[in-house]
Amino acid sequence: MAKKMLEVHELTTKYITRQGEDVYSVDHVSLDIEEGKSLGIAGESGCGKSTLALSLMGYYFAPLHYTSGEIIIDGKNISGLDPDLVRKTVLGTEIAYIPQAAMNAMNPTRKVGKFIEDVIRAHELPMDKKQIREMAEQRFAKLGLPVDALDKHSVELSGGMRQRVVIAISTILSPKVLIADEPSSALDVTSQKMVIKMMKDMLANGLVKSMIFITHELPLLYNVTDDIMVMYAGQIVERGSAHEMVFDPIHPYSRGLMRSILVPEEGTRDVKLTAIPGTPPNLKHPPAGCRFADRCRYATPSCKVISPPLLDIGGGRSYRCSFSQEELREVYEHED
Amino acid sequence: MKTEEIGAAVVEDTRESVSFGTRDKDFSKEPLCLSGRGVTRVFHTGKVTTVAVDHVDFDFHKGELISIVGESGSGKTTLSKMLLGLLEPTEGEIMFQGQPRDISTGAKKREYWKGIQAIFQDPFSSYNVFHKIDSVLLDCINMRGGKNLPKEKKYEMMTEACSFVNLKFAELTNKYPFELSGGQMQRLMIARIFLLKPNILLADEPTSMIDACSRATILDMLLKLRDETGMTVIFITHDIGLAYYISDSVYIMEHGKFVESGKPDKVMLEPEAPYTKRLISDVPKIHEPWDLSTVDLLQNA
Numbered sequence: 001m002a003k004k005m006l007e008v009h010e011l012t013t014k015y016i017t018r019q020g021e022d023v024y025s026v027d028h029v030s031l032d033i034e035e036g037k038s039l040g041i042a043g044e045s046g047c048g049k050s051t052l053a054l055s056l057m058g059y060y061f062a063p064l065h066y067t068s069g070e071i072i073i074d075g076k077n078i079s080g081l082d083p084d085l086v087r088k089t090v091l092g093t094e095i096a097y098i099p100q101a102a103m104n105a106m107n108p109t110r111k112v113g114k115f116i117e118d119v120i121r122a123h124e125l126p127m128d129k130k131q132i133r134e135m136a137e138q139r140f141a142k143l144g145l146p147v148d149a150l151d152k153h154s155v156e157l158s159g160g161m162r163q164r165v166v167i168a169i170s171t172i173l174s175p176k177v178l179i180a181d182e183p184s185s186a187l188d189v190t191s192q193k194m195v196i197k198m199m200k201d202m203l204a205n206g207l208v209k210s211m212i213f214i215t216h217e218l219p220l221l222y223n224v225t226d227d228i229m230v231m232y233a234g235q236i237v238e239r240g241s242a243h244e245m246v247f248d249p250i251h252p253y254s255r256g257l258m259r260s261i262l263v264p265e266e267g268t269r270d271v272k273l274t275a276i277p278g279t280p281p282n283l284k285h286p287p288a289g290c291r292f293a294d295r296c297r298y299a300t301p302s303c304k305v306i307s308p309p310l311l312d313i314g315g316g317r318s319y320r321c322s323f324s325q326e327e328l329r330e331v332y333e334h335e336d
Numbered sequence: 337m338k339t340e341e342i343g344a345a346v347v348e349d350t351r352e353s354v355s356f357g358t359r360d361k362d363f364s365k366e367p368l369c370l371s372g373r374g375v376t377r378v379f380h381t382g383k384v385t386t387v388a389v390d391h392v393d394f395d396f397h398k399g400e401l402i403s404i405v406g407e408s409g410s411g412k413t414t415l416s417k418m419l420l421g422l423l424e425p426t427e428g429e430i431m432f433q434g435q436p437r438d439i440s441t442g443a444k445k446r447e448y449w450k451g452i453q454a455i456f457q458d459p460f461s462s463y464n465v466f467h468k469i470d471s472v473l474l475d476c477i478n479m480r481g482g483k484n485l486p487k488e489k490k491y492e493m494m495t496e497a498c499s500f501v502n503l504k505f506a507e508l509t510n511k512y513p514f515e516l517s518g519g520q521m522q523r524l525m526i527a528r529i530f531l532l533k534p535n536i537l538l539a540d541e542p543t544s545m546i547d548a549c550s551r552a553t554i555l556d557m558l559l560k561l562r563d564e565t566g567m568t569v570i571f572i573t574h575d576i577g578l579a580y581y582i583s584d585s586v587y588i589m590e591h592g593k594f595v596e597s598g599k600p601d602k603v604m605l606e607p608e609a610p611y612t613k614r615l616i617s618d619v620p621k622i623h624e625p626w627d628l629s630t631v632d633l634l635q636n637a
Contacts, residue, residue, distance in 0.1 A: 044547040044548070044549050044550070045518075045547045143633070144633030145633070164633075188407035188408050188574065189407065189574075189576075189615060189618040189619055190407070190614070190615075190618050192618070193618050193628065193631050194631055194633055196628065197628045197631040197633065198633060200628060216547050216548050217548070217620075218548065218622075219577070219619075219620040219621060219622050220620045222620070222622050223620040223621075223622075223626040224620075246622055256549060257548065257549055260548045260549050260551060260552045261548075261577075261622060262551075262575070262577035262578045262580070262581050263577040263580075263619070263620075263621045263622055263623075264576045264577050264579075264580040264604040264605075264616055264619060264621070265621050265622070265623050265624060266605055266623075267623075268577075268580070268581070268623075269580060269581055269600070269601070273552045273555065273556075273581065274552060275549060275550065275551075275552035275553040275556065276549045277502070277553075279517055279519075279520075
C-alpha cells in the first residue's frame with residue numbers, strides 16, 4: 001500500500017462571528033491522500049471548500065478557530081501547533097497553499113527572484129544568495145518557466161505566467177501537500193491548460209508529493225484529479241474516483257452537481273440540465289437531520305430528523321445518505 | 337425505506353429543468369432586430385492605438401438566442417457596450433429593427449434603451465444599495481408607462497415577475513437587494529427584464545459569478561423569457577460549453593474580429609477556424625481525453 005501523505009481525522013473548525021455565534025464550516029471531515037495522488041474538492045459556494053483548505057494548513061487566525069480533530073502530514077501531527085511554529089516548520093515545507101487570486105499576491109516593486117530568497121530566509125535555511133539563485137534557476141527550468149523571469153517584476157509577466165511563477169515560488173521547498181484553491185479560474189482556457197500541465201508535471205516528478213485541488217468547475221476536476229470529494233454545508237457527502245463521481249454519483253446532491261456539467265461535446269446538448277432548487281442551510285443553525293434534506297427531491301420526513309453518517313462502501317468510495325446505494329440507483333434508473 | 341416510497345416522490349417532483357426551446361429553428365426568416373455592418377472601435381492611449389473591435393458584421397433576428405464567445409481581451413465587452421449604446425463605434429453602422437440607430441441625444445438614447453436592456457456579470461454591483469427591492473421593481477413598471485396604475489395592479493405585476501423567476505415577492509418586500517444571494521439577485525435582474533419587456537436583452541456573462549448548480553436555473557430563466565416574450569437574447573460569455581448548450585447561433589471572437597459563426601453544432605463540433613479549434617481543444621471535457629501533452633509551457637514567454 002502506498003504511503004499516506006495526508007491524513008485528516010474528524011477535523012472540525014469554526015468561525016466565530018462578531019455576535020459571538022459559532023459557525024461550524026468544517027464539520028468532522030476525515031480524508032486521506034496517498035503519495036503521488038490528487039484529490040479534488042467540489043461543491044457550491046459557501047459549502048466549506050476554502051475553509052477546509054485553510055483549516056488543513058493548521059494555521060488559524062480569527063475569525064477561524066480550530067476545534068477538534070487531527071491533521072497528520074507524512075506521519076507528523078500538525079494540529080493544534082502554535083501558529084508561529086506552523087509558519088516556520090509546516091508552511092512551505094510540509095504543506096503549501098495557492099489561493100484563488102495568487103497571481104496578485106506579488107509585491108510589484110520586487111523582482112521574482114527576491115520572493116524565492118524570502119521563502120528560504122523565512123525558513124532559516126543555510127543557503128547563500130548564489131545557492132538560492134542556482135536552486136531557483138534549476139527549478140524554473142524544470143517547470144518549463146523562462147529563467148529570465150527571475151529578474152522580472154510581476155507586472156512584466158502575463159496573467160498565466162504570473163500564476164505559474166507564484167506556484168513555483170510556493171512549492172520551491174517541495175512540500176508534501178499542495179493545496180490549490182481555484183488556481184485557474186481567473187485565467188483563459190489556454191493559460192489554464194498551461195497551469196494545469198505544470199501542476200500535473202510537478203506531481204509526476206515528485207516536486208510535490210500530493211495535491212488537493214479545489215474548484216467548482218467539474219470538467220476541470222475530472223481531468224485533473226484522481227479522486228473527487230463533494231462537500232455540502234461543511235460536511236463530506238460523497239467521495240470516489242473521478243470517473244465514478246462524474247458518471248455514477250450516488251448522493252442526490254452529487255448527482256445534481258454532475259448534471260449541471262456543460263461541455264462542448266456531441267450529445268451533451270440533448271441532455272437535460274437540471275438545477276438543484278433552494279439554497280444551502282444557514283450553518284449558524286444547521287438542521288438536525290440530513291443537511292441536504294430541504295433541497296432533496298427524494299427526502300422523506302425521517303431525513304429531516306436523522307443525520308446520516310458517512311458510509312464507507314469500499315474501494316475508496318463513501319457517501320452520506322439514509323438510503324442505500326441500491327435504492328438510490330434504482331430511482332435514478334427509473335427517472336432516466 | 338422502500339424504493340417505492342422514494343419513487344413516489346418523483347411523480348410530485350417540481351424540479352426546475354431547462355427547456356429546449358427553439359434551438360434548431362431557422363431564424364433567417366425572422367425580422368431583423370439588431371444588425372451591424374463594419375462596426376469598429378479604436379482606442380487611443382498616448383501613442384498606442386488599439387483596435388478593440390475590428391469591422392464586424394452581424395445579424396441578430398427576433399427571438400434568437402445568440403452567444404458571443406471569446407477570451408479576455410477579444411473585444412466582447414467593447415462590442416456589448418456599442419450594442420447598448422454606451423460607446424459610439426468609430427466606424428460602421430448599427431441598425432436597430434432595420435433602421436439606422438440614432439442615439440445622438442439623451443432623449444433618443446432613453447428611447448433606445450426601452451428596446452434594449454442588459455444583465456451584467458456582477459449582480460452585487462448591479463443594484464443601488466439604497467433602494468429596496470420593491471422600488472427596483474416599481475421603477476420598471478413606471479418606466480413602462482404604468483405610473484398611474486392602481487396599487488393592487490402594480491403589486492400583482494411585481495408578484496408575477498417574481499414568480500416568473502421562482503422568487504416570492506411577499507418575502508422580498510422591504511428587503512434590500514444585498515440581503516439576497518448572488519443567484520437570487522441575478523434572478524431578480526431577470527424579473528426586472530420581465531417587467532421592462534425590451535426587444536433585446538444583452539446578458540454579459542450573467543452566470544460567471546454564480547456557482548455551477550445555480551447556473552442551470554439562470555439559463556432556464558433566460559430561455560423561458562425568450563420563449564414567452566419572443567425577446568432576442570445576446571449572451572456574452574467565455575464559457576464554450578455554456579454557449580454550446582444554450583444558443584441558437586454562436587459568434588466566436590478573436591482580437592476584435594468574428595473568426596467563425598453559425599449554428600452551435602457546426603461551430604463547436606466541426607470548427608474550421610484555427611482559433612476555434614484551439615479554443616475547443618483547450619476546454620476540459622468529460623467524454624473526450626484532454627490532451628495536455630501538446631502544451632508548450634514556454635509559449636508566450
